[in-house]
Amino acid sequence: MHPTLAFIGGGNMATAIVGGLLKAGRPAAAFLVIEPHGPQRDKLRADFGLDALPAPTPALAQAELVVWAVKPQSFAEAAQAARPWLSQALQLSVMAGVRSDTLAQAAGTERVVRAMPNTPALIGRGIAGLFAREAVTALDRAEVETVLAPTGRSLWLSHEAQLDAVTALSGSGPAYFFYVCEAMVQAGVELGLPEAQARELALATCGGAAALALQSPEPLATLRERVTSKGGTTHAALESLRADAVGAAFARAVKAAAARAEELGRPAP
Numbered sequence: 001m002h003p004t005l006a007f008i009g010g011g012n013m014a015t016a017i018v019g020g021l022l023k024a025g026r027p028a029a030a031f032l033v034i035e036p037h038g039p040q041r042d043k044l045r046a047d048f049g050l051d052a053l054p055a056p057t058p059a060l061a062q063a064e065l066v067v068w069a070v071k072p073q074s075f076a077e078a079a080q081a082a083r084p085w086l087s088q089a090l091q092l093s094v095m096a097g098v099r100s101d102t103l104a105q106a107a108g109t110e111r112v113v114r115a116m117p118n119t120p121a122l123i124g125r126g127i128a129g130l131f132a133r134e135a136v137t138a139l140d141r142a143e144v145e146t147v148l149a150p151t152g153r154s155l156w157l158s159h160e161a162q163l164d165a166v167t168a169l170s171g172s173g174p175a176y177f178f179y180v181c182e183a184m185v186q187a188g189v190e191l192g193l194p195e196a197q198a199r200e201l202a203l204a205t206c207g208g209a210a211a212l213a214l215q216s217p218e219p220l221a222t223l224r225e226r227v228t229s230k231g232g233t234t235h236a237a238l239e240s241l242r243a244d245a246v247g248a249a250f251a252r253a254v255k256a257a258a259a260r261a262e263e264l265g266r267p268a269p
């Protein structure tokens with residue numbers, strides 16, 4: 001059997017996708033993984049029975065879909081090595097900050113999709129923003145959705161620049177969430193709770209609130225107002241957050257992330 005799915009880079013992201021697809025029934029022989037790091041190849045063999053290759057070979061030309069999962073700073077070197085065997089395949093990049101025209105040029109094909117996933121992808125609970133170049137067909141899009149399904153949900157964007165907003169919102173978002181939870185845990189400890197219990201309370205509350213909001217058609221503001229009776233405890237907390245302009249500070253933070261994403265994606269002069 002020829003490999004139909006190739007991965008350039010066999011790290012965290014590639015492992016999350018490969019692991020999920022194997023679990024969903026794809027045979028190991030369908031995968032070709034290029035991974036220069038010996039210990040990581042050993043891990044792929046131990047976890048999945050996959051024999052990753054240290055460098056691209058002509059077998060790469062058999063792949064129908066090539067997934068780019070190296071760090072952006074390794075991209076130029078990885079692309080140069082793989083270039084002779086790429087141009088027939090659909091290219092899917094999960095790399096942060098490498099523009100689709102850079103990948104199209106490096107791979108010699110216009111069939112390029114960019115994805116911006118986030119870390120919960122590693123446990124199948126991520127959300128990814130996707131952007132397809134014009135040459136990408138409906139069938140290609142369906143294949144991309146199937147390949148990314150083990151990492152969680154995904155949504156299509158109409159402009160590549162929107163990936164910077166996705167990076168700022170959901171890509172970096174897990175860190176904002178941890179930041180808020182850290183502050184909640186710290187406050188809980190200062191109020192007399194053991195740290196383990198404060199952590200459990202904070203995480204279960206945030207996870208539960210997100211699950212509730214996902215199931216509800218109502219605006220977030222309505223959900224918030226419903227737990228905020230006038231003069232009550234939540235009201236006191238929200239008044240304090242407003243007085244500290246926390247909402248505006250958050251909006252500035254997300255915009256700072258988007259500006260940085262745009263800057264990182266700019267081609268070198």
Ligand SMILES: NC(=O)c1ccc[n+]([C@@H]2O[C@H](COP(=O)([O-])OP(=O)(O)OC[C@H]3O[C@@H](n4cnc5c(N)ncnc54)[C@H](OP(=O)(O)O)[C@@H]3O)[C@@H](O)[C@H]2O)c1
Pocket residue numbers: 008009010011012013014034035036037040069070071072074077078079094095096116117118119120121122171
């Ligand atoms: N992890 C996430 O949740 C997440 C979320 C959003 C976006 N992303 C993006 O996804 C991309 C991959 O992230 P990751 O977390 O999977 O990174 P990672 O775990 O570091 O995996 C990248 C792998 O590619 C290998 N590599 C380096 N140079 C290569 C080459 N020339 N050819 C083939 N493989 C090569 C690396 O080996 P060495 O260790 O030897 O360098 C490493 O094992 C990044 O662009 C990242 O920004 C990741």
